Amino acid sequence: MEIPYTVTPRRETGLYNGKLGIWLFLASEVMLFGALFSSYVLLRVGAEAWPSRMLSLPLGVLNTAILVTSSVLVVMGWTALKLRQFERFKLFQGLTLLCAVVFLGIKSVEYRQKFNHYEVWLTDKGLEEFKAAHPDHEKWLKPPGVIPGKHSLTGHLADGRSFYDHRKMRANGDKEVVLTPDSIKPAGGEHAHPIRLAAAQIQRLSAYVPAHSSYFAIYFTLTGLHALHVIGGILVMAYLWGPGSRMWKSEPERFTNRIECSVVYWHFVDFIWLIVFPLFYLL
Amino acid sequence: MATEAAAQVNGDMNSAHEAHGHQGFVSKYIFSTDHKVVGIQYGITALLFLLLGFLLMLLMRWQLAYPGSAIPLAGGWLEKILGDVARNGKMTADLYNSFGAMHGTIMVFLAVVPLIVGAFGNYLVPLQIGAPDMAFPKLNMMSYHVYLWGGLIMFVSFFIPGGAAQSGWTSYSPLATVTPTMGQTFWLVGMVFLITSSLLGSINILVTIIQLRAPGLTWMRLPFFVWAQFVTSWLLLLAFPPLEAAGIMQLMDKVTGSSFFLPTGLVVGGQPMDISGGGSPLLWQHLFWFLAHPEVYVLILPAFGILAEVITTNTRKNLWGYSLLVYGALSIGFISFIVWAHHMYLTGMGTKLSTFFQTTTMIISIPSVIIVTCFLVSLWGGSIRFTVPMWFCLAFLPMFGIGGLTGLPLGFSFSDIHLHDSYYVIGHFHYVVAPGTIFAIFGGIYHWYPKVTGRFMNDFWGRVHFFLSFIFMNLVFFPMFLQGIYGMSRRMSDGGATYAQAAETGVVGLPQWAIDLNINITQAAIALGLAQIPFIINFFWSIRHGQPVESDNPWQSTTLEWQTPTPPGHGNFTKPMRAHRGPYEYSLPGRAADFTPQNEAEPKQ
Amino acid sequence: MPIKALHIFFITAAFLLGLGLAAWAGDAYYKTGEKGYLVYAVGSAGSGIILFGYVIYFWKKMKQIK
Numbered sequence: 001m002e003i004p005y006t007v008t009p010r011r012e013t014g015l016y017n018g019k020l021g022i023w024l025f026l027a028s029e030v031m032l033f034g035a036l037f038s039s040y041v042l043l044r045v046g047a048e049a050w051p052s053r054m055l056s057l058p059l060g061v062l063n064t065a066i067l068v069t070s071s072v073l074v075v076m077g078w079t080a081l082k083l084r085q086f087e088r089f090k091l092f093q094g095l096t097l098l099c100a101v102v103f104l105g106i107k108s109v110e111y112r113q114k115f116n117h118y119e120v121w122l123t124d125k126g127l128e129e130f131k132a133a134h135p136d137h138e139k140w141l142k143p144p145g146v147i148p149g150k151h152s153l154t155g156h157l158a159d160g161r162s163f164y165d166h167r168k169m170r171a172n173g174d175k176e177v178v179l180t181p182d183s184i185k186p187a188g189g190e191h192a193h194p195i196r197l198a199a200a201q202i203q204r205l206s207a208y209v210p211a212h213s214s215y216f217a218i219y220f221t222l223t224g225l226h227a228l229h230v231i232g233g234i235l236v237m238a239y240l241w242g243p244g245s246r247m248w249k250s251e252p253e254r255f256t257n258r259i260e261c262s263v264v265y266w267h268f269v270d271f272i273w274l275i276v277f278p279l280f281y282l283l
Numbered sequence: 284m285a286t287e288a289a290a291q292v293n294g295d296m297n298s299a300h301e302a303h304g305h306q307g308f309v310s311k312y313i314f315s316t317d318h319k320v321v322g323i324q325y326g327i328t329a330l331l332f333l334l335l336g337f338l339l340m341l342l343m344r345w346q347l348a349y350p351g352s353a354i355p356l357a358g359g360w361l362e363k364i365l366g367d368v369a370r371n372g373k374m375t376a377d378l379y380n381s382f383g384a385m386h387g388t389i390m391v392f393l394a395v396v397p398l399i400v401g402a403f404g405n406y407l408v409p410l411q412i413g414a415p416d417m418a419f420p421k422l423n424m425m426s427y428h429v430y431l432w433g434g435l436i437m438f439v440s441f442f443i444p445g446g447a448a449q450s451g452w453t454s455y456s457p458l459a460t461v462t463p464t465m466g467q468t469f470w471l472v473g474m475v476f477l478i479t480s481s482l483l484g485s486i487n488i489l490v491t492i493i494q495l496r497a498p499g500l501t502w503m504r505l506p507f508f509v510w511a512q513f514v515t516s517w518l519l520l521l522a523f524p525p526l527e528a529a530g531i532m533q534l535m536d537k538v539t540g541s542s543f544f545l546p547t548g549l550v551v552g553g554q555p556m557d558i559s560g561g562g563s564p565l566l567w568q569h570l571f572w573f574l575a576h577p578e579v580y581v582l583i584l585p586a587f588g589i590l591a592e593v594i595t596t597n598t599r600k601n602l603w604g605y606s607l608l609v610y611g612a613l614s615i616g617f618i619s620f621i622v623w624a625h626h627m628y629l630t631g632m633g634t635k636l637s638t639f640f641q642t643t644t645m646i647i648s649i650p651s652v653i654i655v656t657c658f659l660v661s662l663w664g665g666s667i668r669f670t671v672p673m674w675f676c677l678a679f680l681p682m683f684g685i686g687g688l689t690g691l692p693l694g695f696s697f698s699d700i701h702l703h704d705s706y707y708v709i710g711h712f713h714y715v716v717a718p719g720t721i722f723a724i725f726g727g728i729y730h731w732y733p734k735v736t737g738r739f740m741n742d743f744w745g746r747v748h749f750f751l752s753f754i755f756m757n758l759v760f761f762p763m764f765l766q767g768i769y770g771m772s773r774r775m776s777d778g779g780a781t782y783a784q785a786a787e788t789g790v791v792g793l794p795q796w797a798i799d800l801n802i803n804i805t806q807a808a809i810a811l812g813l814a815q816i817p818f819i820i821n822f823f824w825s826i827r828h829g830q831p832v833e834s835d836n837p838w839q840s841t842t843l844e845w846q847t848p849t850p851p852g853h854g855n856f857t858k859p860m861r862a863h864r865g866p867y868e869y870s871l872p873g874r875a876a877d878f879t880p881q882n883e884a885e886p887k888q
Numbered sequence: 889m890p891i892k893a894l895h896i897f898f899i900t901a902a903f904l905l906g907l908g909l910a911a912w913a914g915d916a917y918y919k920t921g922e923k924g925y926l927v928y929a930v931g932s933a934g935s936g937i938i939l940f941g942y943v944i945y946f947w948k949k950m951k952q953i954k
Binding site for chain 1: 414415416418419420482485486487489490493494495520521522523524525527528529531532535539540541542543557558559561562563566570573
């Protein structure tokens with residue numbers, strides 16, 4: 001029993017089934033990411049303060065370049081297939097997969113960098129004590145940001161751990177927190193030794209995790225969902241590169257159509273990144 | 284079971300498709316890619332969820348009628364299974380809330396939509412367009428399984444510590460987020476599965492209808508059922524993703540502690556919450572209702588589709604106003620995306636915004652009225668056969684009329700201020716879905732049962748089922764309009780006692796008769812439940828013992844699904860299908876028979 | 889949409905982003921004087937030109953393929 005129009009296009013529409021299917025799927029994806037972008041706009045417009053320059057620009061630009069290159073490579077693979085050059089197709093598809101995996105690798109490095117990077121807000125009394133203890137505090141004390149009216153310190157914990165916060169601090173009964181602070185450019189240099197903060201001085205301590213602020217919440221959600229889509233694309237393309245490529249021998253046209261659908265999907269994933277990148281890394 | 288009937292047939296049909304070789308039970312039934320098997324899977328699963336949702340409601344209704352009293356029969360079991368929330372066999376407020384939230388969720392997402400789209404849509408669309416199967420059979424199989432797992436996750440949530448979600452099917456934040464139990468998290472994960480299943484299914488239906496129509500089957504020759512499924516699938520495709528986004532964000536709030544929907548300065552239980560703040564509860568509402576409004580048109584359009592088929596077959600007449608129906612359905616589809624905030628009139632939106640939504644809401648009632656009018660006029664001059672499916676579909680019309688008309692005061696913000704979140708709303712939407720869509724579903728089941736199983740359901744018990752259901756549906760839901768107008772709020776586990784009129788103090792409150800109506804409603808609900816027993820027995824008994832059909836087209840219908848063997852085998856049609864005429868050529872003068880099937884080339888004169 | 893058109897649309901979007909990034913980085917360099925931004929500005933402008941060249945090449949090459 002043959003399903004018609006899996007390979008030959010239907011004359012009325014000019015499409016074969018898979019192509020229509022993938023475009024409909026992308027329509028729903030536009031609504032999905034559109035909802036998240038709209039939420040970004042709403043959250044940002046409604047926020048008193050919106051952080052900027054929180055993400056690594058070099059890594060972001062590198063990732064953008066990698067994804068754009070991967071889109072070029074994946075089309076080269078499809079072109080090779082159309083010209084019946086199966087080995088070239090395998091090469092380009094493999095390179096595309098490599099780019100995608102490197103993208104995810106860089107993204108996970110970026111994520112990890114955030115999880116052990118902290119922001120500390122002091123209580124009013126704690127702030128006075130801190131200023132008294134550190135005459136050079138302007139090098140480390142950041143102006144009020146996501147918590148209106150409250151200065152903060154940022155930096156890493158001396159033991160380098162991740163996912164710590166003030167709730168854990170109080171639950172464990174930790175008496176103090178040892179922070180290697182970030183200096184405020186361009187004034188500060190290297191701090192000679194880590195700053196010791198008593199638990200009583202700390203109002204809030206958070207790594208740059210979704211719970212930190214709306215900015216990071218939407219950052220992790222958008223990039224996380226995007227990364228899931230990248231993973232999905234990798235799985236499909238890897239299947240088509242590996243076991244799925246057997247179809248080239250038996251039904252080359254149908255296989256080419258499958259590749260075409262995966263190329264369309266990959267362009268969409270890449271296009272979403274082209275929007276995500278300026279929203280978080282530039283604006 | 285119905286799958287055994289399919290087994291009988293598949294056994295007979297094996298000779299027709301030996302190319303498949305021997306298929307084991309698992310690949311033939313559990314992981315079948317045949318749209319008919321998938322449709323039956325959806326149907327049985329969804330009917331089970333329908334029953335579960337109904338039972339939840341009965342338990343809630345006991346609490347409303349007799350607040351604080353132990354539930355007979357079921358109370359003991361509940362206590363054993365669920366523990367402290369049902370201590371002494373009584374329903375606590377928390378349990379009531381979770382049953383309420385899950386009743387809504389189960390009925391909408393696990394029962395009605397999977398029935399009308401997953402079961403009826405999957406089974407009938409390929410047949411009615413003359414196709415051998417859906418465009419993507421494997422995707423179809425997957426979408427059923429993802430639905431099943433989503434449903435199981437929802438079901439399991441009743442048994443976890445803290446119980447199921449308890450913040451309404453609408454899951455408004457902050458309440459849904461700050462409730463300290465895991466039920467809401469399970470709900471959100473379940474919803475992600477269900478939305479995924481729905482997306483895959485809708486893509487399948489759309490591609491199938493666009494690409495796989497048989498030769499000669501132009502768009503305006505499609506049975507209205509197919510048009511209804513077409514528009515419905517567009518709604519599912521485009522409206523669900525914002526809820527998925529919202530669900531992901533609420534999941535982030537619960538699991539990672541973010542504050543997408545939690546505003547700064549939120550105080551819970553007297554304590555300021557330790558969150559980053561900056562979120563917006565309104566954001567959740569907008570995203571939720573952006574789906575949930577088109578969702579109600581998803582609930583009704585396939586029912587209109589079923590009506591078209593049953594009415595034409597049982598009046599022996601073409602539909603009046605086929606084009607009006609089609610354009611009406613398309614308009615409903617478009618406009619349904621711009622009315623959502625009529626669920627949010629009480630959130631403090633300004634008059635400009637509420638005027639916009641009131642206008643679009645009034646506009647969308649026009650195509651709905653046109654559609655009902657077309658159906659009513661279609662009856663005029665018809666030779667009406669009062670079969671069981673016809674009774675259900677006839678009753679749909681005034682019931683949907685009541686449901687639709689009672690929606691008008693809700694669509695205007697000035698009147699909605701009084702009626703919002705009251706029992707009036709519950710009466711309104713249940714009229715549209717319960718004696719509305721569910722009656723169409725029953726009608727559809729009785730109508731297509733002979734094609735699926737080769738036997739009729741018992742006619743006498745079908746009539747009993749209809750008449751009792753019709754009476755008791757009205758007895759359950761009509762009083763709710765009165766309760767709502769007099770001020771009874773929804774989602775209150777004490778049945779309104781908190782706001783009761785206190786005679787001595789002279790404070791104006793809910794009159795005692797309104798509260799007492801709860802008892803009558805509960806009695807009617809129990810009777811409604813008992814009225815379903817003949818249906819359940821009839822459904823299963825008739826598979827083996829129902830009166831066998833004597834032809835492949837026992838109702839003498841014109842549409843293509845009746846041109847298959849009974850039940851249809853793998854690949855559906857024994858010869859290539861071609862449509863030569865419109866879908867409802869009944870009772871045309873000069874023809875030998877009072878109906879001419881769509882695929883008949885030369886009608887006998 | 890045919891895939892050639894999609895690819896051209898995508899590369900155009902990437903090219904515009906490159907120009908935008910160059911403008912943004914140029915503006916940031918002007919404001920802060922940090923050399924890093926100059927690198928980004930020049931690099932993005934350069935990448936934009938390469939992409940532009942690629943899209944012309946792609947368009948010409950694709951005339952042959954169905």
